[in-house]
Amino acid sequence: MSSETIKFWPIVFKQFLFKWNVNKDMFTTLAILQVIALFFSYSGSGSFHYMDGVEFNIHTSDILIVFTMIWLLVIGVQILRPMNALTTYTMTANRKVDHMSNIIWLIVMSGIGTVTVLLASVLLQLIMNYISGSIAIMPEVPLTFWSYITGAVTTFIYLVFAGAVGYFFSVLSQWNQLVKIIIPFFLIGTLFIVPAIIPDDLLISIFTFIFLEKVFMVFVLKMFVIISLLFAASMGIGNRLEVRK
Amino acid sequence: MEIIKSTDLVKRYGSRLALDHLTASILSNSITGIVGRNGAGKTTLLQIIAGFTQETSGNIEVFSARPFNSLHVSANSIFIDDFLTFPNTLSLVDILEEGERFYPNWHMDLAKKLLAYFELDEQTVHNYLSKGKKSTFNAIFGLATRSALTIFDEPTTGMDASVRSDFYRALLKDYLAHPRTVLVSSHHVDEIEELLEYVLLIDQGKTKLHMDIDDLREYLIGVSGRTELLEQWVKDRDVFFRRRIGETETYLVIQNNVETKDLEKLGFRVESISSSDACVYVTNKHKGGIDDVFRDH
Numbered sequence: 001m002s003s004e005t006i007k008f009w010p011i012v013f014k015q016f017l018f019k020w021n022v023n024k025d026m027f028t029t030l031a032i033l034q035v036i037a038l039f040f041s042y043s044g045s046g047s048f049h050y051m052d053g054v055e056f057n058i059h060t061s062d063i064l065i066v067f068t069m070i071w072l073l074v075i076g077v078q079i080l081r082p083m084n085a086l087t088t089y090t091m092t093a094n095r096k097v098d099h100m101s102n103i104i105w106l107i108v109m110s111g112i113g114t115v116t117v118l119l120a121s122v123l124l125q126l127i128m129n130y131i132s133g134s135i136a137i138m139p140e141v142p143l144t145f146w147s148y149i150t151g152a153v154t155t156f157i158y159l160v161f162a163g164a165v166g167y168f169f170s171v172l173s174q175w176n177q178l179v180k181i182i183i184p185f186f187l188i189g190t191l192f193i194v195p196a197i198i199p200d201d202l203l204i205s206i207f208t209f210i211f212l213e214k215v216f217m218v219f220v221l222k223m224f225v226i227i228s229l230l231f232a233a234s235m236g237i238g239n240r241l242e243v244r245k
Numbered sequence: 246m247e248i249i250k251s252t253d254l255v256k257r258y259g260s261r262l263a264l265d266h267l268t269a270s271i272l273s274n275s276i277t278g279i280v281g282r283n284g285a286g287k288t289t290l291l292q293i294i295a296g297f298t299q300e301t302s303g304n305i306e307v308f309s310a311r312p313f314n315s316l317h318v319s320a321n322s323i324f325i326d327d328f329l330t331f332p333n334t335l336s337l338v339d340i341l342e343e344g345e346r347f348y349p350n351w352h353m354d355l356a357k358k359l360l361a362y363f364e365l366d367e368q369t370v371h372n373y374l375s376k377g378k379k380s381t382f383n384a385i386f387g388l389a390t391r392s393a394l395t396i397f398d399e400p401t402t403g404m405d406a407s408v409r410s411d412f413y414r415a416l417l418k419d420y421l422a423h424p425r426t427v428l429v430s431s432h433h434v435d436e437i438e439e440l441l442e443y444v445l446l447i448d449q450g451k452t453k454l455h456m457d458i459d460d461l462r463e464y465l466i467g468v469s470g471r472t473e474l475l476e477q478w479v480k481d482r483d484v485f486f487r488r489r490i491g492e493t494e495t496y497l498v499i500q501n502n503v504e505t506k507d508l509e510k511l512g513f514r515v516e517s518i519s520s521s522d523a524c525v526y527v528t529n530k531h532k533g534g535i536d537d538v539f540r541d542h
Binding site: 011090095 | 321324
């Protein structure tokens with residue numbers, strides 16, 4: 001039988017579909033996490049008492065976003081598990097195809113995550129209005145269409161970021177098994193050591209620079225660069241790895 | 246046409262040399278048995294050919310390309326071994342359907358018929374199958390791809406005798422109908438010798454023999470006769486195996502480059518050596534075999 005020549009993108013698309021089919025059970029995990037997040041949100045992320053026995057609770061969908069970010073972090077890590085890798089290469093693939101299809105899959109999953117977060121936050125409002133018996137006080141300025149869009153895009157970017165971080169650490173730990181041990185130490189270590197070395201102001205300004213950018217487009221641009229760097233680094237490190245050892 | 250060409254191929258795992266300057270080439274549309282003892286380097290060679298593992302040095306070409314990380318090689322080859330697993334979220338028939346999307350020569354009809362013949366339930370999950378059934382399914386997957394290069398690394402692990410012979414027969418029939426390059430590694434040469442055209446015998450990471458299976462069947466002969474006469478006669482020859490028979494006689498295995506008639510004139514008895522025994526004798530490190538270990542006790 002003669003050999004067939006093969007094109008890159010059609011194979012990436014096939015691998016994406018394959019990963020989509022194989023990892024459908026991830027949606028169950030997402031649903032469970034978001035239900036838990038709804039419970040937490042229900043009790044409110046902050047509350048204060050006002051005189052005359054009136055209690056105010058602040059309800060936001062922050063917890064929903066954080067839980068969905070955790071979900072993306074986890075699926076970013078697990079997509080490279082040996083079991084997934086083995087079947088990927090039993091079908092047609094090379095490293096580039098594998099990474100590209102994984103990244104597209106993570107971005108699509110982030111998109112789905114965003115939609116579910118938005119829907120769940122609507123659900124949260126409904127619960128607050130109808131079940132808890134309290135009166136919802138909406139923001140004084142009604143939300144415009146644009147602010148809904150920026151909210152959705154911001155959520156989406158946070159989710160892709162979480163996925164990219166998970167994926168990057170997964171590639172790192174495949175590159176060297178020691179990373180699995182080092183990362184927890186590193187993370188705990190940074191909690192104590194980094195604040196000791198780097199002044200608080202600098203830490204806060206780094207955090208603010210990345211996550212709390214006020215101008216929306218600048219935020220999008222910054223995160224785009226950071227996420228691209230994470231994915232590029234993953235591809236760079238992962239490209240030399242052997243499938244089986 | 247040579248489909249695989251390796252020259253001075255070296256693979257090192259830490260301090261262990263898995264492949265030691267291995268040179269070999271495989272013709273297209275042929276079935277070659279990759280044979281050798283445990284740890285000879287069979288799996289390493291096959292994984293390098295499939296592009297899963299990177300060579301340390303030397304040169305390897307598959308379809309005129311370096312296989313490691315090559316999409317071209319991956320698209321045209323399939324590597325089946327008993328470590329192969331499939332996701333729990335897909336049933337057997339789902340896996341076959343995924344395979345159909347990736348492999349242009351995929352033969353779904355054959356795959357489904359084989360599933361039915363080997364009594365594999367289409368709706369089961371791969372992980373729930375027994376070891377032998379897993380191997381059977383993997384082998385079916387490998388057959389159905391009809392890849393230009395089909396690699397089976399110890400495909401029959403866990404299969405019972407009848408399934409093993411059925412599988413090899415299925416492989417042979419499908420190969421005759423749709424010729425492709427097949428590499429099969431196995432410990433049991435006698436089981437696959439009906440199937441093979443060529444044998445590549447690997448020993449300690451090197452090519453020991455690479456020949457037509459018919460030539461291998463005649464490569465060695467066993468000679469027995471009176472010890473002093475036989476030892477005198479065999480002085481300048483390579484002896485692959487030596488065993489004393491009783492007090493006065495000896496049995497030797499030597500290369501088959503003498504006339505049987507000459508030997509019989511000297512009063513020696515000559516017998517043929519099967520291809521699987523030939524592989525054992527050629528790679529034997531201790532000329533006396535396991536008996537030597539117990540000699541002084």
